[in-house]
Amino acid sequence: MKLSARYYDGQTANALMVEARLADDGLHLRDQVYAYAELNLSPKLGSAPRFVDLPDGGRLECNPQPGLETLAQHLGQRNVLSKLESHWLAVLVSITVAVAFMWGGMQYGVPALAKSVAMTLPQDWVQSSDEYTLKTLDKAMFEPSTLSEARQQELSLKFHQLKQAAQTPATLVFRSSPQGANAFALPGGTVVMTDELVALAKHDDEILSVLGHELGHIQYRHGLRHTLQASALTLILTAVTGDLTGLSSVLVNVPVVLMSLNYGREMEAEADEVAYDIMTQLELDPIHFANIMERLHEGREQGPEWLSSHPASEERIKRFQQ
Amino acid sequence: MENVSGNPIQIESAPPAISTAEQPMTQIKHGFKFYGQGGEYFRIWIVNLSLTILTLGIYSAWAKVRNMNYVYNNLEVMGSRFHYHASAINILKGRLIIAGLFIAYLATTHFFPILSALFSLVFIFVTPWLIVRSLQFTARNSSFRGVRFNFKGTHGAALSNFILLPIGAFLTLGLLTPYMFHQQQKYIVDNAYYGKQKFRFEDNVSAFYWLCFKAFIALAIGGAAVTGLVSVVSGGVTTLLMESADPKVLNQTVAFVGLAFMFTYMLLLQSYFNVLLTNARYRQSHLLDSAFESRLSVLGLGWIYLSNMVLIICTLGLAIPWTTMRLINYRANALSVLEGPQFSNIVTESIEHQAAFGEELGDALDVDFAL
Numbered sequence: 026m027k028l029s030a031r032y033y034d035g036q037t038a039n040a041l042m043v044e045a046r047l048a049d050d051g052l053h054l055r056d057q058v059y060a061y062a063e064l065n066l067s068p069k070l071g072s073a074p075r076f077v078d079l080p081d082g083g084r085l086e087c088n089p090q091p092g093l094e095t096l097a098q099h100l101g102q103r104n105v106l107s108k109l110e111s112h113w114l115a116v117l118v119s120i121t122v123a124v125a126f127m128w129g130g131m132q133y134g135v136p137a138l139a140k141s142v143a144m145t146l147p148q149d150w151v152q153s154s155d156e157y158t159l160k161t162l163d164k165a166m167f168e169p170s171t172l173s174e175a176r177q178q179e180l181s182l183k184f185h186q187l188k189q190a191a192q193t194p195a196t197l198v199f200r201s202s203p204q205g206a207n208a209f210a211l212p213g214g215t216v217v218m219t220d221e222l223v224a225l226a227k228h229d230d231e232i233l234s235v236l237g238h239e240l241g242h243i244q245y246r247h248g249l250r251h252t253l254q255a256s257a258l259t260l261i262l263t264a265v266t267g268d269l270t271g272l273s274s275v276l277v278n279v280p281v282v283l284m285s286l287n288y289g290r291e292m293e294a295e296a297d298e299v300a301y302d303i304m305t306q307l308e309l310d311p312i313h314f315a316n317i318m319e320r321l322h323e324g325r326e327q328g329p330e331w332l333s334s335h336p337a338s339e340e341r342i343k344r345f346q347q
Numbered sequence: 348m349e350n351v352s353g354n355p356i357q358i359e360s361a362p363p364a365i366s367t368a369e370q371p372m373t374q375i376k377h378g379f380k381f382y383g384q385g386g387e388y389f390r391i392w393i394v395n396l397s398l399t400i401l402t403l404g405i406y407s408a409w410a411k412v413r414n415m416n417y418v419y420n421n422l423e424v425m426g427s428r429f430h431y432h433a434s435a436i437n438i439l440k441g442r443l444i445i446a447g448l449f450i451a452y453l454a455t456t457h458f459f460p461i462l463s464a465l466f467s468l469v470f471i472f473v474t475p476w477l478i479v480r481s482l483q484f485t486a487r488n489s490s491f492r493g494v495r496f497n498f499k500g501t502h503g504a505a506l507s508n509f510i511l512l513p514i515g516a517f518l519t520l521g522l523l524t525p526y527m528f529h530q531q532q533k534y535i536v537d538n539a540y541y542g543k544q545k546f547r548f549e550d551n552v553s554a555f556y557w558l559c560f561k562a563f564i565a566l567a568i569g570g571a572a573v574t575g576l577v578s579v580v581s582g583g584v585t586t587l588l589m590e591s592a593d594p595k596v597l598n599q600t601v602a603f604v605g606l607a608f609m610f611t612y613m614l615l616l617q618s619y620f621n622v623l624l625t626n627a628r629y630r631q632s633h634l635l636d637s638a639f640e641s642r643l644s645v646l647g648l649g650w651i652y653l654s655n656m657v658l659i660i661c662t663l664g665l666a667i668p669w670t671t672m673r674l675i676n677y678r679a680n681a682l683s684v685l686e687g688p689q690f691s692n693i694v695t696e697s698i699e700h701q702a703a704f705g706e707e708l709g710d711a712l713d714v715d716f717a718l
Contacts (some may be wrong), residue, residue, distance in 0.1 A: 037695070038541070071388070073420035116390050121394055124665075158643050
């Protein structure tokens with residue numbers, strides 16, 4: 026059996042056309058005989074040329090030809106991968122595995138993984154970050170609260186009841202913000218509420234309903250989970266698309282951002298659930314949450330649902346009106 | 348070359364006597380050719396992907412070697428193909444180390460944000476080291492005609508070109524940016540070797556200033572045009588659909604139009620800069636008496652980027668193998684070697700296989716200079 030190839034001597038960048046002969050005792054090339062045990066044949070890869078490494082540093086580059094199959098047999102090489110790749114059933118199974126994994130992973134796997142990691146981490150690990158975050162926020166966007174001491178105490182006392190109902194440790198801090206009415210929870214259990222939100226509320230139970238929602242975020246450690254999910258998603262997508270260069274990084278970031286927003290929506294729904302539970306437990310009317318939500322979203326422009334981090338407020342409000 | 352089992356034919360012109368430097372050169376132009384096919388690569392890629400999934404990611408190292416070789420082995424110039432030699436085990440080790448470091452970094456900065464300042468300081472010194480390792484890893488594991496590439500840049504120079512110069516560019520409000528790009532390309536090319544032969548980067552700082560000026564003008568004009576276009580189009584859409592559609596649908600449409608224009612603009616801008624930079628890099632690169640030529644066009648590359656993006660999104664990623672092949676094919680077709688008479692005399696460097704510390708980390712940071 027003959028093997029026609031381009032020969033590189035392993036010394037210079039020169040190329041020679043050669044024809045080798047495959048005999049029982051080995052590969053005959055020029056005046057040399059190389060035993061099969063000394064040779065290394067690169068694995069079959071589609072219809073690309075394959076390389077034979079010679080023990081003296083020389084190299085053969087061979088286009089697909091029958092001789093290559095003979096050589097592979099002499100070397101005992103089976104090329105399982107190449108057989109898989111050319112078998113339609115194996116390809117079909119692979120497509121199914123990949124698609125199922127990508128879909129299931131993004132839909133359930135990543136959130137579940139982030140949840141279990143976030144829930145197992147000890148609370149005091151998470152707490153330390155809040156102080157720093159709040160300091161940064163104070164510099165960037167907040168001013169000290171102008172609520173009277175008595176009013177702050179009154180609200181803190183009511184918040185304490187909420188905490189007990191939710192069985193979640195948390196701290197309430199008051200701030201004033203030029204950006205308006207807002208309340209949010211930091212991962213370590215600090216709830217920040219702006220004076221503007223207090224002013225917007227027409228009933229203290231409205232404030233409590235919002236605080237209950239934030240307690241839900243803390244109870245489920247949404248802040249930490251969100252960070253974990255975003256990092257995991259970036260890693261997966263880079264692993265899938267990043268094994269070859271040339272794809273724009275924009276491509277990876279678009280789905281990550283969209284998916285992160287989606288996670289945000291699910292978490293908001295979860296926190297809403299907690300708020301609802303607490304309110305029924307303390308015998309507060311859930312309509313208060315619907316009312317303040319409506320007022321919060323009045324005049325605020327609503328983007329399309331897939332672009333927003335909160336579920337469309339109409340939907341959320343309806344749940345509390347029942 | 349007698350007594351051979353076959354008939355060796357010397358296909359390259361006979362090596363001439365060592366020429367004196369001033370001798371007029373006769374260079375032969377060879378275009379790069381890429382033979383990779385989307386359908387064939389899809390089957391390799393999808394099997395690799397599902398094996399990676401089934402082995403919980405461990406197979407990804409072997410998948411990388413196989414994917415890379417599909418590209419390398421199908422890339423031809425002067426009648427010969429490239430080959431990627433990296434060992435999958437080494438790649439796996441590197442990936443595990445990087446993943447561990449990444450998790451440690453995430454954890455510590457999340458819980459002790461105060462430490463992130465310290466980390467960025469450490470990162471400043473680790474990055475140049477990683478860049479060198481990465482360039483070295485790719486180069487040493489790539490061969491053409493049985494001769495390996497190499498990279499011998501120093502860490503100090505990497506620090507100054509990839510950390511200090513960017514800081515300088517920032518402090519000078521971008522005045523140093525073109526110089527920074529020039530120095531980075533020079534660093535990558537000038538320290539690269541093919542066998543024992545060093546590549547040479549021809550200094551031309553003013554070309555890079557001109558290049559960045561053009562990109563900047565494109566950025567400004569394009570940005571203004573896109574802003575104007577978005578407001579006109581979204582205004583048009585709003586008046587058109589005002590009566591018929593409900594506000595939610597209307598908002599969605601307007602947001603979608605805005606996003607589509609933004610991405611198109613960003614992709615075209617990126618392709619413009621990419622084209623200018625790649626063409627300049629090859630124009631200024633030399634290997635002994637050989638030279639390079641890259642003739643990418645902005646619209647050509649922009650169209651490939653854009654249509655590839657649409658294809659990938661519409662197929663939820665399943666078109667990635669085709670888009671990858673298209674992009675490489677386009678880039679290969681634009682690239683040529685001007686082969687000098689002494690090319691075939693380039694000799695290999697004897698490999699006293701240096702198992703340098705951290706060689707495994709080389710693949711982690713993808714600073715490729717392939718194509």
